[in-house]
Amino acid sequence: MEEADFAAHLTATMTGSALTMLIGLGHRTGLLEAAARGPATSAGLAERAGLQERYVREWLGAMVTGGIFTLDAGEYTFPPEHAKFLLGDTAANLMPSLLTLSAFTGILPDLERAFAAGGGVPRAAYGPYLETLGAKTGDSWKHIYREHLVDGFFGAVPGLTERLTAGARVLDLGCGAGNAIAVAARAFPASRFTGIDINERVIDQAKETTSGLPNVEFAVGDAAELTGDYDVITAFDAVHDQDRPDVVLRRVHGALREDGLFFMVDTNFSSDVAKNVGNPLAALCYSISLMYCTTTSLAEGGAALGAMWGTETAREMLADAGFRHVDVLESPRPQNCVYACRP
Numbered sequence: 082m083e084e085a086d087f088a089a090h091l092t093a094t095m096t097g098s099a100l101t102m103l104i105g106l107g108h109r110t111g112l113l114e115a116a117a118r119g120p121a122t123s124a125g126l127a128e129r130a131g132l133q134e135r136y137v138r139e140w141l142g143a144m145v146t147g148g149i150f151t152l153d154a155g156e157y158t159f160p161p162e163h164a165k166f167l168l169g170d171t172a173a174n175l176m177p178s179l180l181t182l183s184a185f186t187g188i189l190p191d192l193e194r195a196f197a198a199g200g201g202v203p204r205a206a207y208g209p210y211l212e213t214l215g216a217k218t219g220d221s222w223k224h225i226y227r228e229h230l231v232d233g234f235f236g237a238v239p240g241l242t243e244r245l246t247a248g249a250r251v252l253d254l255g256c257g258a259g260n261a262i263a264v265a266a267r268a269f270p271a272s273r274f275t276g277i278d279i280n281e282r283v284i285d286q287a288k289e290t291t292s293g294l295p296n297v298e299f300a301v302g303d304a305a306e307l308t309g310d311y312d313v314i315t316a317f318d319a320v321h322d323q324d325r326p327d328v329v330l331r332r333v334h335g336a337l338r339e340d341g342l343f344f345m346v347d348t349n350f351s352s353d354v355a356k357n358v359g360n361p362l363a364a365l366c367y368s369i370s371l372m373y374c375t376t377t378s379l380a381e382g383g384a385a386l387g388a389m390w391g392t393e394t395a396r397e398m399l400a401d402a403g404f405r406h407v408d409v410l411e412s413p414r415p416q417n418c419v420y421a422c423r424p
């Protein structure tokens with residue numbers, strides 16, 4: 082990159098960071114919701130949102146010059162084709178991820194200390210920052226499952242939909258708030274779904290998310306101690322954060338029937354950083370991996386695979402765990418792939 086190009090690149094990087102903060106502020110103050118109701122002057126929008134005009138005007142300046150809003154004859158517009166990425170109950174809405182990213186600034190001092198002293202930042206340390214910023218980390222995935230789980234993710238694996246329709250014993254490992262199971266249990270009433278997670282609080286949420294569904298059950302449990310005889314084991318974004326991923330994968334292999342399937346959704350990158358250069362999603366994913374996945378694992382003395390462990394390492398670890406056939410398939414999201422693993 083030429084010097085001048087690099088300077089421009091760095092300025093754009095700082096602009097992105099500043100806009101991320103101000104978009105989060107727009108969410109919390111209600112400005113984004115208010116602006117989505119139609120074009121307005123700064124005074125009109127301030128009145129609509131019940132806020133101070135002077136602040137709103139400066140915020141609008143950033144929004145319009147930052148390409149989020151448009152400006153015409155003194156009126157600011159939040160175009161619907163932009164608003165759908167920051168508002169609403171759809172998978173397109175990036176707000177949950179944006180707020181989560183902002184929350185990481187709270188743990189930066191601890192992370193910096195860990196660079197020198199070792200160890201890591203424990204998961205519990207993130208809670209207050211996520212709560213202050215109103216970030217609900219599961220929300221993005223909730224919408225993604227609703228829109229893409231059945232046709233997109235399950236549909237990527239030949240024969241899986243038919244097996245679930247006929248009726249299968251399914252375990253979801255690291256089920257979190259039960260968002261995937263809620264969709265799957267409704268779509269496949271003849272199958273029976275068990276969710277396990279090490280975190281008691283999310284298991285309570287999962288029970289709430291799926292209340293009334295007759296074919297689900299949940300348990301607090303450690304995937305590193307998994308046993309059973311399942312037709313299908315699923316893991317959505319739940320393997321690379323494991324403290325002992327090698328043990329977990331061996332347990333998964335051992336808890337499947339001979340004709341079983343391990344269905345793993347994880348990140349879609351190379352294990353070789355050089356091969357990720359030019360991938361537009363890689364820098365963001367390395368950053369999240371550093372600020373959450375890697376450090377939370379190190380805090381527990383874990384393997385710290387990180388979110389960028391990559392398909393090559395994943396294949397090696399799956400083979401070491403005993404899986405003889407592993408297909409890596411495209412998913413509806415470019416940053417994720419689907420591993421279809423057979424014992």
Ligand SMILES: C[S@@+](CC[C@H](N)C(=O)[O-])C[C@H]1O[C@@H](n2cnc3c(N)ncnc32)[C@H](O)[C@@H]1O
Nearest residue numbers: 222255256257278279280302303304317318319
């Ligand atoms: C990134 S979240 C994904 C949650 C859920 N699968 C989803 O897609 O919404 C990873 C989950 O794995 C759980 N987890 C981490 N280590 C675990 C372990 N050893 N056994 C069971 N669950 C674990 C965490 O508590 C967390 O809920």
